[in-house]
Amino acid sequence: MAAVDAGCDAIGFNFFPNSIRYISTDIALEIANNLPPFISVVAVFANANVTQVEEVQKTIPRIDYYQFHGSVPELDVLQNKPWIGTLSIDDSMSLDFVQNKLESISNQKIPPSVILVDTKSKGMFGGTGIPGPWELISKLKFPRPWILAGGLTPLNLSKAISVTNPYCVDVASGVENTLGEKCPVKMLDFVTKAICKIS
Numbered sequence: 001m002a003a004v005d006a007g008c009d010a011i012g013f014n015f016f017p018n019s020i021r022y023i024s025t026d027i028a029l030e031i032a033n034n035l036p037p038f039i040s041v042v043a044v045f046a047n048a049n050v051t052q053v054e055e056v057q058k059t060i061p062r063i064d065y066y067q068f069h070g071s072v073p074e075l076d077v078l079q080n081k082p083w084i085g086t087l088s089i090d091d092s093m094s095l096d097f098v099q100n101k102l103e104s105i106s107n108q109k110i111p112p113s114v115i116l117v118d119t120k121s122k123g124m125f126g127g128t129g130i131p132g133p134w135e136l137i138s139k140l141k142f143p144r145p146w147i148l149a150g151g152l153t154p155l156n157l158s159k160a161i162s163v164t165n166p167y168c169v170d171v172a173s174g175v176e177n178t179l180g181e182k183c184p185v186k187m188l189d190f191v192t193k194a195i196c197k198i199s
Contacts, residue, residue, distance in 0.1 A: 002184040010040035085112035088120040091133035119150030154189040
């Protein structure tokens with residue numbers, strides 16, 4: 001609710017059991033039922049299977065987007081709901097290699113509506129707090145709208161947006177006091193700066 005009060009456009013529910021930010025479907029449903037209109041709800045998965053996705057669909061009808069890190073389940077399970085593909089990269093990768101990865105994600109039988117670009121970190125699916133290679137990202141040709149994630153904070157957000165020019169931005173650890181504990185003051189600061197730079 002603090003994120004909504006700060007002016008965010010979307011809320012992410014983390015359904016990856018090994019994440020410090022994991023929440024149960026019961027808690028997610030309670031939050032979803034109390035959100036005001038026009039806030040998008042994103043279900044975030046890592047190496048999800050069809051059964052996990054179906055459980056969320058059954059429990060939380062309000063989900064607007066499905067975001068997949070790691071392996072992607074059979075997409076027919078989404079029943080035409082839009083999904084977010086994730087491109088995880090680091091500065092060891094070449095521009096051609098990353099562009100090919102981007103095109104591979106974009107050209108699936110059921111293509112993603114949005115691409116999220118995150119920082120690759122061994123053994124983790126996002127939430128690393130490590131900024132991505134912004135100069136490399138700025139050279140990519142995106143076939144559809146994309147989201148910048150990875151190590152964004154209120155302090156570096158303006159520069160990140162100036163360099164990469166994303167459609168929108170995503171944040172987790174960058175607005176926390178400790179791992180998994182969001183800070184309303186940092187959230188407001190982040191959203192205010194994002195609105196000023198992207199608008």
